[in-house]
Structure formats: structure tokens, C-alpha cells
Amino acid sequence: MSSRALILGCAGRSLTPEEAAFFRDVRPWGFILFKRNIGTPDEVRALTNALRDCVGRADAPILIDQEGGRVQRMGPPHWPAYPAGRAYARFDGAAAAIARLGARLMAHDLADVGINVDCAPVLDVPVAGAHDVIGDRAYGTTPNAVAEIGRAVAEGLMAGGVLPVMKHIPGHGRAGCDSHKGLPVVETDLETLAIQDFVPFRALADLPMAMSAHVVFTALDPERPATQSRIVIEQVIRGAIGFDGLLMTDDLSMHALTGPFRARAEASFAAGIDMALHCNGDMAEMRGAAEGAPLLAGAAARRAEAALARLAGAGEGLDLPEARARFAAALSAAA
Known part of the structure; x- marks a missing residue:
């Protein structure tokens, strides 16, 4: 039986009978975990x-x-605390190598408890005056720096058997508000977007998965956020950027989007999204999103299969104590 083009969350550290029955019926392609779902390593593995x-x-x-x-x-006490993306800029010529090592260690932590996809790297290029929702999550302030460290993070994750998801395509760095709370509108001209915001995504367009931005780009589509804009998806994400991997929405429950959840999902798929994401575990909202999500088929199914195929044979050996010691020493030296 086909999976539904949907990624869903759950409410707690274990499934309720209602959640288990719903997931069995809906058959989402995947799931997403948040801090509310994280207990001990054994609890996460069980979940x-x-x-x-x-x-x-x-x-x-x-x-x-x-x-x-x-x-x-x-995070602590069961897993290490890792630095924000911006911290890697302190390493100058060693930034990419240290970022790759950090991502490789993260991948170990995730794979050890059964998590095989990380929503990283963040490829947004922040600009002065933008909302700090991106802020220090960005790897730098220039497109090339973001692309270089973003590539290293993606490689580190895949070396540990974890798929990266680049976000937030085609760029969230200019947003004047937090898309969790409202709809950002970017009025920058297309030429400027093309030579700055789109550059890291174009450089990493070979990655298997990407997450869309709930951001309106008036130079392209003044009415719809990228997640729900066929113009942005066809002309920029698939066109100018050249990304042919699995394209998923950012969280449908964010306040940048409005309307019933079925309509939010339907508008995203009508625009060309491959996969809808709903995160907060609210059962009523999930039911609505599921009603608006089709079964995986066609190009979306091909892209989903190709993404999972990148996991086959992925992974490299790791001397965990040595790698953790080397990473800690690098952070200490740069502090």
C-alpha cells in the first residue's frame, strides 16, 4: 500500500492508542520529533x-x-550540546572541517536512537535588519560562506547515515518577522535574490531533500508564500536553483499560513510541493492535513525513493571518543 505524502508529529514520549490507530490508517511517509518527544535514549528508540x-x-x-x-x-543530559551554526565562522580556514565533524557527531547521536533525517543545513543568508528567527542559525553572512559550511554539514550527516534537509528554500534570511508567528513579505528585487539568497541552495541543489520557506517574495508572487506558490516552485526552486530532490513544506501549523489544514495542504500540493509537514501533534489538525495530502505517486514518489536510496550503504567508521575529544578541543581553542 502506498504511503501518504505526509510527515506528522506526535504529542508525547510514547504513542497513544488513538495516535497509533490514526497513523496505521493514514500511513504517512514519515514522522518528526520535537523536544516534547525526547526522553532517555531508550525512550526515544522505543518511540x-x-x-x-x-x-x-x-x-x-x-x-x-x-x-x-x-x-x-x-541535548544534555543525554546528548552533547552543539554550537549554533554561526559559531563555525570562528574557525577561519578550518570552519568546514570542524562543521563536518560536528555534523558527523550529531548523526551518530541521531542514528543511535533511530532518527535518520535531520532538518539541516540552514542555507539562509541573513541580512541586516531582518528578524533574528534565523540569526545565529546561519553559517555566515555571505552566500559563499553559507554554502561552504552548509555543504560540510550535509556531508557530515550523510557520513553518519542521516539524510540532510536543506532549508528554507529559496531563502528566509530577509524575513522581517518570524514565520512561526506571521507571514514574512520580502520586497527585494529578483536580481538581488538571485545573486545572494538563492546562491547556497543552487550550490547544494544535489542534496536529496529541501524544506520550503513560508515567505512571500513580491518580485515573484505577491500573493502567495513560496510553499504555496507554483511560480516560486517552478521558476525558482525547480528552475533557477535547479533542485530536483524531494521538496517538503515547512510546518503547516505555523501562523504564516492561514485557513483550514486541509486547504493549507491542498494549496501546497497544487503549487508543486512533494510532501506536507505537520509538526505539533494536534490530532484535529493532523486529520485535516491528511485529508488534503495525496498518496505518494509520480515524480514525488520518485524523489522520495531517491532520497531514501541515498541512505543505502551510507555511513563511515567513527572513533567516537577520539572524535568527541577532537571536536571539544577545537571549540575550546576557538572560544
Whole structure:
């Protein structure tokens, strides 16, 4: 039976009977975990196993936002604290190598508890005066610096058997408000966007997955955010940027989007999105999103299969104590 083009969250550290029955019926392609879902390592393993049992797929994607800094769902006391993306800029010529090592260690933490997709790297290029929702999550302030360190993070994750998701395509760095709370409108001209905001995504267009930005770009589509704009998806994401991987929405429950959840999902798929994401575990909202999400088919199914195929044979050996010591020493030296 086909999966539904949907990634869903759950409410707590274990599944309720209602959640398990709903997931078995809806058959989402994958799941996403947040801090509310994270207990001990054994509890997280039990949850990832239970989620996969619901859909009957041992390789079902389980996602998390594990960037480091203020966006880190798994942290002390069970896992290390990792620095925010901006911290790697301190390493000058060694920035990419240290960022790759940090991502490789994160991948170990995630894979050890059954998580196989990380919503990173953040490829947004922040500009002066923008809202700090991106801020120190960005790897730098120039497109080339963001692309270089973003590539290293993606490689580190894949070396540990975890798929990266680049975000927030085609760029969230100019947003004047937090898209969790409102709809950002960017009025920058297309030429400027093309030579700055789009550059890191174009440089990493070969990555398997990307998350869309809930941002209106008036130079392209003054009415709809990128997530729900066929113009942005066809002309920029698939066109100018050249991304042909699996394109998923940012969270449908964010306040940048409005209307019933079925309509939010339907508008996203009508624009060309491959996969809808709903994060907060609210059952009524999830039911609405599921009603608006089709079964995986066509190009979306091809892209989803190709993304998972990148996990086959992925992973490299790691001397964990040595790698953790080397990473800690590098951070200490740069402090």
C-alpha cells in the first residue's frame, strides 16, 4: 500500500492508542520529533520503533531539527550540546572541517536512537535588519560562506547515515518577522535574490531533500508564500536553483499560513510541493492535513525513493571518543 505524502508529529514520549490507530490508517511517509518527544535514549528508540511499526516500514523516515545552538531537540543530559551554526565562522580556514565533524557527531547521536533525517543545513543568508528567527542559525553572512559550511554539514550527516534537509528554500534570511508567528513579505528585487539568497541552495541543489520557506517574495508572487506558490516552485526552486530532490513544506501549523489544514495542504500540493509537514501533534489538525495530502505517486514518489536510496550503504567508521575529544578541543581553542 502506498504511503501518504505526509510527515506528522506526535504529542508525547510514547504513542497513544488513538495516535497509533490514526497513523496505521493514514500511513504517512514519515514522522518528526520535537523536544516534547525526547526522553532517555531508550525512550526515544522505543518511540521511533513504535512509529515505524505503525506504518510497517523499517526505513520510514523519522526527522528532527538538530542544528545546534537554540534549535537542538536532543541535548544534555543525554546528548552533547552543539554550537549554533554561526559559531563555525570562528574557525577561519578550518570552519568546514570542524562543521563536518560536528555534523558527523550529531548523526551518530541521531542514528543511535533511530532518527535518520535531520532538518539541516540552514542555507539562509541573513541580512541586516531582518528578524533574528534565523540569526545565529546561519553559517555566515555571505552566500559563499553559507554554502561552504552548509555543504560540510550535509556531508557530515550523510557520513553518519542521516539524510540532510536543506532549508528554507529559496531563502528566509530577509524575513522581517518570524514565520512561526506571521507571514514574512520580502520586497527585494529578483536580481538581488538571485545573486545572494538563492546562491547556497543552487550550490547544494544535489542534496536529496529541501524544506520550503513560508515567505512571500513580491518580485515573484505577491500573493502567495513560496510553499504555496507554483511560480516560486517552478521558476525558482525547480528552475533557477535547479533542485530536483524531494521538496517538503515547512510546518503547516505555523501562523504564516492561514485557513483550514486541509486547504493549507491542498494549496501546497497544487503549487508543486512533494510532501506536507505537520509538526505539533494536534490530532484535529493532523486529520485535516491528511485529508488534503495525496498518496505518494509520480515524480514525488520518485524523489522520495531517491532520497531514501541515498541512505543505502551510507555511513563511515567513527572513533567516537577520539572524535568527541577532537571536536571539544577545537571549540575550546576557538572560544
